[in-house]
Structure formats: structure tokens, C-alpha cells
Amino acid sequence: MGFLKTLKEKVFKQDLENYENAGMIFAVRLLFEDRCRMPMPDDMDKIMKKHLGSTTMLSYSDEMTGYMANDYKVHYEDDDDLPVQLLIMKCVEIDEPVMDGLEISQLWDCPDGEEILKTCKYQVVANDMLASGLDHKVRAEMLVNFIEALVEMYPTCKAVVVEKSKKMLTREDIVNCNIPMELKFIHYAVNVRSFNVDGTNDKIVDTIGMSTLYLPDLQYHFTGMDTKDVVNHAYNLLSYIYDNKNPIESGNTVDGLKQGLINMDVQWKVQYEESLIQPIREVLDVNMGEHAAGKR
Structure with missing residues (x-):
């Protein structure tokens, strides 16, 4: 078996040399039609605390803003429990395709996804760090809350793409999502x-x-x-x-x-x-x- 045909009748060849890394960093891309600025620090603080509880701003600049999520700590044998870090990069022009053809063919949860990819020329990348040691439900809850904080911070965002799964949802889908918390990670991040x-x-x-x-x-x-x-x-x-x-x-x-x-x-x-x-x-x-x- 070497060729796959998607339900959109496009044919793709399998790539059996592309291996996935489990766990590790979780990253999302927020897609924009126009370039935007880093939100003001007071606004970011307010939104982060609303969604993630106790947070501490580690740095703030036009290039990157970093937070410690104090309610989400990982235990290390040779150290104290350390809070997870959450990083938000500046808005930049997209210089490489967000998805390949096979990934674009699987945007079942975002029917306008292909058009969004064509019209959005800018992105904000955000990710966690030091989070792989969290209990799976705790990390899932944190990531859901982080995504919801991001779309509130960036009202001109058109869609969110989870890097690992290439799951795409529009900002409106996330803002208006009212399913139970225990189902949200699968809805947001699993394709x-x-x-x-x-x-x-x-x-x-x-x-x-x-x-x-x-x-x-x-x-x-x-x-x-x-x-x-x-x-x-x-x-x-x-x-x-x-x-x-x-x-x-x-x-x-x-x-x-x-x-x-x-x-x-x-x-x-x-x-x-x-x-x-x-x-x-x-x-x-x-x-x-x-x-x-x-x-x-």
C-alpha cells in the first residue's frame, strides 16, 4: 500500500520516513490576515489570570512574552516543583506553508480551512515548555485554557492550528465552544x-x-x-x-x-x-x- 486517496479525491503517497515525537513541546499557530502587535502587558496579564489562574510574567517585549503558569507544576527528583512556562512569539509573516497537501485534505472541522490558509499571511506561534511531566489531564486542561486565553488576547485571529495534529478550528469555534472541559482537548487538538x-x-x-x-x-x-x-x-x-x-x-x-x-x-x-x-x-x-x- 503506497498511495492514499482522500475523500476529496486527491491522491498522496505515503511518507514512511516521517516519524513523530511523543510528548515534548505543544505548539499552536494563530493565523491572521494582517500583521498585529503584541497585546499590552496589562491586558495579557488579565487574560492569562482569567484562564490559567496564578501566572507570573517572566518577560515582555515586541519579540516574545513569557509566563510561568504557577498552578501547573512539574516535579523533578533533583529540584523543587517547577511551574510550566508558556511562551507567545511576535506576529510574523508566514514564510513556509503551514500545512502540506495531505494535511490540508483533512480539515474536516474547518470547512473554510483552505481559504483561511490562502488569505492569512501572518501568524503568532505559542507553546508550552517543561510541561511533558504533567499528569495527562492536567496538561490537557492547561493547554485548553492557554488556547482560550490566546484567542481572547488576539481578537483579529482567524483560526488556530495545533502544530502536532494540524487540527484547525476558527477563532469563533473556540470562543463559542461550550462542551465539557474533559472533551475539549480532543476537540481542539486531536484530528x-x-x-x-x-x-x-x-x-x-x-x-x-x-x-x-x-x-x-x-x-x-x-x-x-x-x-x-x-x-x-x-x-x-x-x-x-x-x-x-x-x-x-x-x-x-x-x-x-x-x-x-x-x-x-x-x-x-x-x-x-x-x-x-x-x-x-x-x-x-x-x-x-x-x-x-x-x-x-
């Missing part, structure tokens, strides 16, 4: 992708973004089932993994689908393996029984 395998009836649904929390992404290689039903199954399984800090082991089974609905009478076996689609990473592959395709 569920879908592909057809060129020249076959095979389909692939996979996810990308969970490795920020050192949790597994998912992969389904199947035939003869509605892609939308598989996508919904993926979101449900991601939520279970997140809520329970992933208790799933290779050889376990998960509830499958019958007539598009999750059904306990249908059991699908799962195992950890290398992903079929870039970036190459360990995924939890879901063997969909009679609907399974490919070799395992």
Missing part, C-alpha cells in the same frame, strides 16, 4: 483523519494528537462500513482512553459497531503497531472483524 486506499475498496480512519499526552492514537483499516460511523467510534474510544489513562493492552477487545451504533455484542480485537500513514508512530490498531482489511 480524526480519513482516507481511501487508492485502487482498492479499503478505507483508513486514524487519529493524530494524543501523543502530546503520551496516550495512543487510533487506526482503523476496513472495508464495507460507513466512514462517519467509524469516525464516531474513534471519538468515543479516544474519550475512554483519555478518561481512564489508557488501560488497553494488545489483545484486549473493545465494543464494536452494529448498524452504526456501538454494541457490546460486537467485539473488536486491538493491538499496538506502527501506523500505516505518516507521521509514523505507535497506534492502537482496531481489527474490525468481518470489516477488517489489510494484514496484522
Whole structure:
């Protein structure tokens, strides 16, 4: 299997040399049509405290502003607990494409995403530091709060792109999001992708973004089932993994689908393996029984 056809009928070749780094720094891009200035420090302080609680401004300049998030601390054996740092860079012109063609084909949560990428010529990059040691739910909450603080600071922002997953949401989607906190990280930062395998009836649904929390992404290689039903199954399984800090082991089974609905009478076996689609990473592959395709 070497070529993938997206649901938008574009064909892409697999890149089996592109490997993902789990955890590490979480970065987002805020996209703008026009250049903007760094917000005033008093305004930034007010917004950061509103969303992240106790924060301390480490630096402020036209080039970069840094904060310590005092309510989010990581324990190190040879040192005291250290607060996570949050960095916001100046607005700069975009000099390289934000996404490649394959990534653009997967903007299911932002129907106008391709047009936004064409019209937005400037970006603000923001990221965390020293955060990989946080409990996964604590880091997820912090990142959600940071994203919401950023879109309040920058009212002319058109969209936010999470660097690891290339998930794009408009600023309005984030400002108006009223789903429970425990679902927001998956909504903001995890992309569920879908592909057809060129020249076959095979389909692939996979996810990308969970490795920020050192949790597994998912992969389904199947035939003869509605892609939308598989996508919904993926979101449900991601939520279970997140809520329970992933208790799933290779050889376990998960509830499958019958007539598009999750059904306990249908059991699908799962195992950890290398992903079929870039970036190459360990995924939890879901063997969909009679609907399974490919070799395992």
C-alpha cells in the first residue's frame, strides 16, 4: 500500500520516513490576515489570570512574552516543583506553508480551512515548555485554557492550528465552544483523519494528537462500513482512553459497531503497531472483524 486517496479525491503517497515525537513541546499557530502587535502587558496579564489562574510574567517585549503558569507544576527528583512556562512569539509573516497537501485534505472541522490558509499571511506561534511531566489531564486542561486565553488576547485571529495534529478550528469555534472541559482537548487538538486506499475498496480512519499526552492514537483499516460511523467510534474510544489513562493492552477487545451504533455484542480485537500513514508512530490498531482489511 503506497498511495492514499482522500475523500476529496486527491491522491498522496505515503511518507514512511516521517516519524513523530511523543510528548515534548505543544505548539499552536494563530493565523491572521494582517500583521498585529503584541497585546499590552496589562491586558495579557488579565487574560492569562482569567484562564490559567496564578501566572507570573517572566518577560515582555515586541519579540516574545513569557509566563510561568504557577498552578501547573512539574516535579523533578533533583529540584523543587517547577511551574510550566508558556511562551507567545511576535506576529510574523508566514514564510513556509503551514500545512502540506495531505494535511490540508483533512480539515474536516474547518470547512473554510483552505481559504483561511490562502488569505492569512501572518501568524503568532505559542507553546508550552517543561510541561511533558504533567499528569495527562492536567496538561490537557492547561493547554485548553492557554488556547482560550490566546484567542481572547488576539481578537483579529482567524483560526488556530495545533502544530502536532494540524487540527484547525476558527477563532469563533473556540470562543463559542461550550462542551465539557474533559472533551475539549480532543476537540481542539486531536484530528480524526480519513482516507481511501487508492485502487482498492479499503478505507483508513486514524487519529493524530494524543501523543502530546503520551496516550495512543487510533487506526482503523476496513472495508464495507460507513466512514462517519467509524469516525464516531474513534471519538468515543479516544474519550475512554483519555478518561481512564489508557488501560488497553494488545489483545484486549473493545465494543464494536452494529448498524452504526456501538454494541457490546460486537467485539473488536486491538493491538499496538506502527501506523500505516505518516507521521509514523505507535497506534492502537482496531481489527474490525468481518470489516477488517489489510494484514496484522
